[in-house]
Amino acid sequence: MHIPDGILPAQVCAAGYAITGLATWYSLRQINRRPDPAAEVPKASLLTAAFFVASSIYIPVPPASVHLILNGLLGVVLGHFAFPAILIGLFFQALVIGHGGITTLGVNASMMGIPALLAYHIFQLRNSVGKPLAEPTRTGVFAFLGGALGLGIAALIFLGLIIFNIPAELDAGAEQTAVLALSLSHVPLAIVEGIFTAMLVLFLRRVKPELLEG
Amino acid sequence: MRLRLKFAWLLALALASGAAPALAHGVTVEHRQVSSVELQARFDTDEPMANAQVLVYAPGNPTDVWQQGTTDDQGRFSFTPDSSQPGTWEIMVRQAGHGVLTTIPVADSTSGGEPTATPVTVADTGANSLISPSAALSPVQRGITIGSVIWGFIGTALFFARGKH
Numbered sequence: 001m002h003i004p005d006g007i008l009p010a011q012v013c014a015a016g017y018a019i020t021g022l023a024t025w026y027s028l029r030q031i032n033r034r035p036d037p038a039a040e041v042p043k044a045s046l047l048t049a050a051f052f053v054a055s056s057i058y059i060p061v062p063p064a065s066v067h068l069i070l071n072g073l074l075g076v077v078l079g080h081f082a083f084p085a086i087l088i089g090l091f092f093q094a095l096v097i098g099h100g101g102i103t104t105l106g107v108n109a110s111m112m113g114i115p116a117l118l119a120y121h122i123f124q125l126r127n128s129v130g131k132p133l134a135e136p137t138r139t140g141v142f143a144f145l146g147g148a149l150g151l152g153i154a155a156l157i158f159l160g161l162i163i164f165n166i167p168a169e170l171d172a173g174a175e176q177t178a179v180l181a182l183s184l185s186h187v188p189l190a191i192v193e194g195i196f197t198a199m200l201v202l203f204l205r206r207v208k209p210e211l212l213e214g
Numbered sequence: 215m216r217l218r219l220k221f222a223w224l225l226a227l228a229l230a231s232g233a234a235p236a237l238a239h240g241v242t243v244e245h246r247q248v249s250s251v252e253l254q255a256r257f258d259t260d261e262p263m264a265n266a267q268v269l270v271y272a273p274g275n276p277t278d279v280w281q282q283g284t285t286d287d288q289g290r291f292s293f294t295p296d297s298s299q300p301g302t303w304e305i306m307v308r309q310a311g312h313g314v315l316t317t318i319p320v321a322d323s324t325s326g327g328e329p330t331a332t333p334v335t336v337a338d339t340g341a342n343s344l345i346s347p348s349a350a351l352s353p354v355q356r357g358i359t360i361g362s363v364i365w366g367f368i369g370t371a372l373f374f375a376r377g378k379h
């Protein structure tokens with residue numbers, strides 16, 4: 001779901017970098033307000049490694065195959081660390097694996113990072129909206145929602161970006177059908193990532209509950 | 215498919231000769247051999263990029279599309295570059311927001327010989343033309359690079375975990 005170089009016009013790439021700059025500034029400011037900003041860096045660093053590798057793991061969804069993104073998972077587990085983690089992970093993916101590109105790094109980071117921040121806030125809702133539910137169910141359900149919606153919103157942003165930036169020379173109808181099919185194949189992936197997020201969060205809750213407090 | 219193509223070809227001939235199609239039934243076919251370029255687009259999972267749209271741009275004219283088409287089931291597309299326009303032809307293959315822009319050099323034909331075009335395989339559409347280091351790396355080199363990056367992340371984690379104590 002990474003947008004490679006040369007697909008989007010220069011203005012969109014520049015706007016992507018601007019939004020990424022703002023979101024990074026916001027995330028770093030929130031991190032800096034914590035009593036010990038460096039305390040969560042080990043967790044963030046390990047999950048950045050997981051994010052980096054995840055895009056090489058392909059899941060066949062007929063007729064195409066999609067790869068894991070894990071942006072919702074990062075948002076749920078890392079909170080405000082998710083945005084810098086995704087930015088760094090995407091940078092290395094562009095350089096080493098060839099997913100995405102340097103000119104579109106800003107667009108990709110906004111597309112995956114901002115839904116990750118939303119996923120974090122969805123997960124936080126478990127303490128307000130989710131009150132009526134019993135405890136392990138509550139955490140699991142909201143972790144699933146965060147993981148699945150984080151990816152779902154990113155797929156919607158991807159769909160919008162591509163559909164509104166089809167060059168005039170291309171057959172717009174065929175391209176729209178193709179991109180719609182690709183986005184639809186992310187629905188099962190969102191469910192898989194939601195379940196994966198819920199499993200990881202429930203595991204962390206059992207072995208190291210303080211990791212989920214941040 | 216073949217039948218339909220043949221029909222289109224005859225129709226084109228008739229139109230080109232400018233004669234009324236119903237009056238003359240004599241058909242002449244002239245032929246000459248030309249060099250064409252075949253390219254194949256694949257995703258980096260080695261899956262062929264079927265039915266992707268292909269745009270061909272002639273040298274020196276990056277704004278107007280010279281030829282347009284789609285790849286077949288195997289991700290293949292071929293076209294015959296105009297030999298009177300030697301230079302670098304640009305090909306864009308694109309599908310569902312994935313794509314690649316590649317260049318194919320076509321040699322000058324003024325030397326009298328047949329125009330020669332270098333066949334190029336467009337691979338690795340996950341990578342792109344601006345940075346595609348992964349296409350040039352062997353699997354071992356790629357594995358080592360990925361491993362080094364992961365070790366960098368783990369090292370960062372260990373460093374900050376140690377600082378807490």
